[in-house]
Amino acid sequence: MDKILGDKIHGIAEKFPALNQTVNGRRLVYLDSAATSMRPRAVLDAIDAFYARDAANPHRGLYDMAQRATEAYEGARAATAKFIGADTDETVFTRNATEALNIIAYSFAPLVLQNGGSIVIPILEHHSNLVPWQVAAKKYGATLRYLYIDRATGEIPDAELKKIDADTKIVAFAHVSNVLGNMLPVNKLVAAAKAVRAVTVLDAAQSIPHFGLDLRALDVDFAAFSGHKMYAPMGIGVLYGKKKLLDSMPPFLYGGDMIEDVREQDTDFLPPPSRFEAGTQNAGGAVGLAAAIEFIESIGYDAIATHEAALIRRLVAGLNALPDVTVIGSTDENEPRFGAVSFNINGVHPHDAATILNDYGVAIRAGKHCAHPLLKYLDVEFNACCRASLDVYSTNADVDALLDAIPAVRKQLKL
Ligand SMILES: Cc1ncc(COP(=O)(O)O)c(C=O)c1O
Structure with missing residues (x-):
């Protein structure tokens, strides 16, 4: 089963021309799919x-x-x-x-x-x-x-x-x-x-x-x-x-x-x-x-869901394991989530975090996410947060690139 799913998804990012670019000399790691997904060549x-x-x-x-x-x-x-x-x-x-x-x-x-x-x-x-x-x-x-x-x-x-x-x-x-x-x-x-x-x-x-x-x-x-x-x-x-x-x-x-x-x-x-x-x-x-x-x-939602659920688990578990990172909402990595995970790097305004992550080629969304009443209600630092979001073309390497870059944010801000 896993092999079949793997075959459908493996290498799928290559079908998305816009993912094949570098940012600041690094591979683009696109983690803003909840804002807009990229388009495959077929589309x-x-x-x-x-x-x-x-x-x-x-x-x-x-x-x-x-x-x-x-x-x-x-x-x-x-x-x-x-x-x-x-x-x-x-x-x-x-x-x-x-x-x-x-x-x-x-x-x-x-x-x-x-x-x-x-x-x-x-x-x-x-x-x-x-x-x-x-x-x-x-x-x-x-x-x-x-x-x-x-x-x-x-x-x-x-x-x-x-x-x-x-x-x-x-x-x-x-x-x-x-x-x-x-x-x-x-x-x-x-x-x-x-x-x-x-x-x-x-x-x-x-x-x-x-x-x-x-x-x-x-x-x-x-x-x-x-x-x-x-x-x-x-x-x-x-x-x-x-x-x-x-x-x-x-x-x-x-x-x-x-x-x-x-x-x-x-x-x-x-x-x-x-x-x-x-x-x-x-x-x-x-x-x-x-x-x-x-x-x-052509891929099927079952394969998409299985692939994305594994990535989300990896992302939430990775964020939970980092010091000075707060996951917003449920911190349970096994709790079903679809596409998006929000978090904050303690003491860092999300806009600063997103700007520094961009230096590492990592594209995330930061701010109030067109949900001002929610961000106010959640009462999180700065009334704003970072959001990493995935789609079918996202990979373990994308998740790891974000997790690896996060510690550099506080370091760069001398926190
Ligand atoms: C839950 C939700 N509803 C509606 C919208 C609005 O979508 P659009 O800007 O494409 O109209 C968005 C966009 O992010 C959304 O996340």
């Missing part, structure tokens, strides 16, 4: 082939090239829908997860918040799944309630779920935290929301790179993710919505390719997904997303 080639051959505007022309463009774009939608366990008319292409979440907050939230009510989100949310709800709550006179996590484990205590009550209209939550890397209890959150007939929104931006997403099985009402965190290009993302909910929503943007008929004073809109895809879309990005899905399927 770059698929985008190139689209623009080299099929680059007409989808849905508009009757000539051959335009037909091929439409087939490429709608083929990408069909592949994406199948990949996430959805129908094509439930799968809307957006620029990214942020846009998808904003569409829900802008077009759906007013339908259920006419009489106020509450929106419930965990404190660990990325700003993309927090600020739109804050704005919607203010706009419609609703309350934004937070589910506070246990600082030591990152988990949401059951008692917190009681905040999802008869007043609650929307429960929005990340599948995996972009800071702590832990998985949220989707089934419990969906059950609590269903019990009070609240609508659920899953932010899958940090889960879909690491494990499969069967939206029908999870039974969430909406979901959002970005292609660029799963080996696809930047500028393509997905909004999933149950058909009856998308059908009930007004458009977010207005213009070409989303209308049935336009008269001088009014317009009939197309049904979803077109209703939410006004203007020329990122067809090359959609093609790249389909190629990224093919790439993931």
Whole structure:
């Protein structure tokens, strides 16, 4: 078994051209995949082939090239829908997860918040799944309630779920935290929301790179993710919505390719997904997303998960073993984490740590990770932290390069 997995993953980094570069005379050690993953040659080639051959505007022309463009774009939608366990008319292409979440907050939230009510989100949310709800709550006179996590484990205590009550209209939550890397209890959150007939929104931006997403099985009402965190290009993302909910929503943007008929004073809109895809879309990005899905399927999520879990264990164990390093959230190396591990080097501002690590060719993210309320709540030094994050192309050598470089940080700062 291990051998089969090893064969699929071994040497995979060579398929990612951007990983093959040096930084300050050292091999690039890319540990910022939670910000954006690198793209394999197969994805770059698929985008190139689209623009080299099929680059007409989808849905508009009757000539051959335009037909091929439409087939490429709608083929990408069909592949994406199948990949996430959805129908094509439930799968809307957006620029990214942020846009998808904003569409829900802008077009759906007013339908259920006419009489106020509450929106419930965990404190660990990325700003993309927090600020739109804050704005919607203010706009419609609703309350934004937070589910506070246990600082030591990152988990949401059951008692917190009681905040999802008869007043609650929307429960929005990340599948995996972009800071702590832990998985949220989707089934419990969906059950609590269903019990009070609240609508659920899953932010899958940090889960879909690491494990499969069967939206029908999870039974969430909406979901959002970005292609660029799963080996696809930047500028393509997905909004999933149950058909009856998308059908009930007004458009977010207005213009070409989303209308049935336009008269001088009014317009009939197309049904979803077109209703939410006004203007020329990122067809090359959609093609790249389909190629990224093919790439993931060629390896399989089982192999990806096994490989990444071993790396995460090595990383957490290595960080725990270093003096003057504090792992944020659970310090248990066997606790499941997906992609990201956050930590601090005691007494060192994370920006200084990241800058010095760059001298060693190691690229990590440092700061508040678009999660200011979480970093404040965690009460860590500097209200900020370092984050190392992995993907399928990451290796033991990458993890060891980070662990080997960390002691140099305090030394360089004469601490
Ligand atoms: C959990 C989570 N949600 C949403 C986003 C937003 O993704 P994007 O910037 O691609 O819209 C991110 C990005 O880091 C994220 O980590």
